[in-house]
Amino acid sequence: MSAPAATDAGSAPARILPGTTGQSRRKMRVPTPSLLGTLEFKIYYVICVVTIANMIHTMYQASSPKRPEYAGYKGELSEGWMFGRKIDLSDGQWDTFRSHLPAFTGVMLLYVALNWAFRLVVVRRVSGGFLASPTKVKGFLPTLWLPFLFATAFAIGLSGVSSVFILAIAGGNYLLAKRMGGHRWAPAVFWAYNMAVLFANEYYRGYQFGHMSPSLAWLDEWRGVLRRWDVTFNITMLRMVSFAMDYHWRVRQEEEASVQRIDALVANPKTEKDRVENSCFAQDYCFANYWAYLLYPPLYLTGPIITFNNFISQMRYPSPSVSVKCTVLYGVRLLVSALLMELILHTVYCVAISKWGHWETFSVYEISLFGYMRLSFIWLKLLIIWRFARFWAMADGLDTVENMRRCMSNNYSLQQFWRDWHCSYNKWIVRYVYIPLGGRKTSTWNTFVVFTFVALWHDLTMRLLQWAWIIALLFMPEGLATWYFNRPRWTRKPYFRLLCSLGGTVNIVAMMIANLVGFGDEGVDKMLAKIFSREGFAFLAVVYVILNMYLQVIFEWREFEYRKEYAAANRDSSTQQWEMADAAPSAPAASQARGGSDSPTLVKRQHRAG
Numbered sequence: 227m228s229a230p231a232a233t234d235a236g237s238a239p240a241r242i243l244p245g246t247t248g249q250s251r252r253k254m255r256v257p258t259p260s261l262l263g264t265l266e267f268k269i270y271y272v273i274c275v276v277t278i279a280n281m282i283h284t285m286y287q288a289s290s291p292k293r294p295e296y297a298g299y300k301g302e303l304s305e306g307w308m309f310g311r312k313i314d315l316s317d318g319q320w321d322t323f324r325s326h327l328p329a330f331t332g333v334m335l336l337y338v339a340l341n342w343a344f345r346l347v348v349v350r351r352v353s354g355g356f357l358a359s360p361t362k363v364k365g366f367l368p369t370l371w372l373p374f375l376f377a378t379a380f381a382i383g384l385s386g387v388s389s390v391f392i393l394a395i396a397g398g399n400y401l402l403a404k405r406m407g408g409h410r411w412a413p414a415v416f417w418a419y420n421m422a423v424l425f426a427n428e429y430y431r432g433y434q435f436g437h438m439s440p441s442l443a444w445l446d447e448w449r450g451v452l453r454r455w456d457v458t459f460n461i462t463m464l465r466m467v468s469f470a471m472d473y474h475w476r477v478r479q480e481e482e483a484s485v486q487r488i489d490a491l492v493a494n495p496k497t498e499k500d501r502v503e504n505s506c507f508a509q510d511y512c513f514a515n516y517w518a519y520l521l522y523p524p525l526y527l528t529g530p531i532i533t534f535n536n537f538i539s540q541m542r543y544p545s546p547s548v549s550v551k552c553t554v555l556y557g558v559r560l561l562v563s564a565l566l567m568e569l570i571l572h573t574v575y576c577v578a579i580s581k582w583g584h585w586e587t588f589s590v591y592e593i594s595l596f597g598y599m600r601l602s603f604i605w606l607k608l609l610i611i612w613r614f615a616r617f618w619a620m621a622d623g624l625d626t627v628e629n630m631r632r633c634m635s636n637n638y639s640l641q642q643f644w645r646d647w648h649c650s651y652n653k654w655i656v657r658y659v660y661i662p663l664g665g666r667k668t669s670t671w672n673t674f675v676v677f678t679f680v681a682l683w684h685d686l687t688m689r690l691l692q693w694a695w696i697i698a699l700l701f702m703p704e705g706l707a708t709w710y711f712n713r714p715r716w717t718r719k720p721y722f723r724l725l726c727s728l729g730g731t732v733n734i735v736a737m738m739i740a741n742l743v744g745f746g747d748e749g750v751d752k753m754l755a756k757i758f759s760r761e762g763f764a765f766l767a768v769v770y771v772i773l774n775m776y777l778q779v780i781f782e783w784r785e786f787e788y789r790k791e792y793a794a795a796n797r798d799s800s801t802q803q804w805e806m807a808d809a810a811p812s813a814p815a816a817s818q819a820r821g822g823s824d825s826p827t828l829v830k831r832q833h834r835a836g
Contacts, residue, residue, distance in 0.1 A: 243483060245503060260785075267782065285576070286574065288596070294587065295582075298582050299581070302582070314578045333523070340376065344371070361492055361507075363542075366514040369542070387449065388433070392455065407477040421682070461525075464529075495543060506535055528614075529650055563610050570599075583753075612630065613629075638777055639704065655680070659676055681694035689743070693745070
């Protein structure tokens with residue numbers, strides 16, 4: 227759970243520092259030969275292309291205004307601008323984001339322009355020493371002077387007088403962190419406070435001045451653009467915990483090593499891990515930096531989530547991974563994603579039909595496709611919202627995690643799915659929940675605790691708790707199967723990849739059911755009942771076979787990605803301390819699907835996250 231601290235030249239390794247993780251060695255097996263050009267896979271390509279084309283055609287026809295069902299849900303549709311068709315804007319979150327997009331874009335453009343001008347003119351003239359030697363300044367960083375002021379104005383504009391509640395809650399967390407940091411029971415106190423805040427925000431619906439005193443009721447008319455500031459405060463709560471825990475670990479580290487040794491780790495971070503785990507200077511944990519971090523404009527409402535240590539590190543040493551070229555290309559990807567969403571909402575009315583919930587006249591095939599598209603819509607919606615925020619953070623020079631690393635349809639492992647879905651949230655959970663609770667040593671019960679928190683953090687409903695516990699239960703058979711079958715007696719068999727696809731298909735179906743239960747609409751029970759009826763048995767059998775073929779293609783694509791990673795490792799072997807080792811294959815689920823190898827494997831010394 228911890229990594230060795232920096233040591234003086236010639237001295238013995240220092241004691242492990244709290245809040246950091248240790249080093250492990252990642253073994254890389256030799257990739258298997260490509261199957262992409264074989265007859266077997268050419269057959270798979272044809273079947274996949276024909277199936278996907280049929281899916282698109284079926285969904286388009288099922289959403290046709292000529293269908294009798296159209297009259298039942300057309301009231302949910304709005305005037306569109308493509309193909310003379312209406313657009314499905316019945317999802318409240320997407321409709322709000324889409325309608326406010328011009329305003330958000332204008333504000334972010336203003337912020338980024340002002341901040342770059344401020345850095346180039348004011349910071350360079352007033353604090354040139356900071357730019358030349360960033361470690362000379364400790365405390366309120368010059369690069370956060372303007373973000374602090376703009377973030378305060380931004381929060382007041384969004385929440386009006388309710389900003390007082392945000393200040394009070396954030397201030398309480400700050401005082402707790404400063405008072406309790408380093409104490410044994412500090413993490414429990416931080417968590418109790420922040421969970422109590424979530425419950426109170428929900429129960430009192432963001433609080434009302436009129437409930438406190440009738441004479442203050444007039445203030446409730448000045449609640450800003452977002453009258454329910456508490457709806458988006460869950461993201462801020464994660465940052466509050468990050469600050470408190472990072473400061474707590476900084477204090478604990480001073481009990482294990484000298485201040486000079488800890489401070490020496492601040493300079494010139496090499497990796498994201500360095501930025502996340504190496505503590506800042508003690509003076510950096512001040513209220514001004516904390517406030518600017520909580521309300522940082524590009525990420526304030528939606529994330530992606532970044533830890534306090536990482537944020538301050540990048541304000542001191544900008545990440546070299548952010549460049550004009552990569553930012554522009556990322557903006558193009560964002561634009562393409564948004565246009566794809568517009569195309570889908572004009573042609574497939576999956577949200578409106580799901581909310582309508584009358585499945586009697588739809589076929590089992592159509593119902594299944596609408597369920598799949600409902601989940602795909604959620605994925606694409608969140609992808610665009612998070613990419614929008616991340617794009618403006620990149621334009622400001624801040625690098626954050628890509629929240630959706632893989633398409634929803636490119637996942638078959640439950641564990642990998644949750645690593646790639648809301649990735650920054652997953653990393654936050656690993657650092658502040660999973661590892662402090664024991665990590666892999668207590669993974670069975672730890673998983674239930676983690677997903678219970680995830681459900682409560684999203685919304686205080688029994689439905690989401692049921693979803694969380696279903697997901698946690700699904701981890702158990704996947705873990706047992708991986709433990710049992712990931713052995714040479716199985717991985718060397720020619721039919722091993724078939725075993726993987728058989729299990730992966732079950733995973734896909736189970737994940738779709740669980741997520742429809744958690745995030746679907748009220749009529750999801752009727753939808754599932756018809757899919758799993760006697761009528762749908764033959765359909766499910768065909769789907770199972772086709773999904774197995776699809777997963778063979780996915781396995782081979784993952785192996786293609788792995789070959790590139792392996793080749794890169796070989797190229798960098800002289801600088802990354804690679805060594806040859808005769809060891810059993812130990813690869814991710816994607817690589818396991820291709821079978822093992824008796825060849826020597828490459829081993830890279832790297833950091834472990836849990």
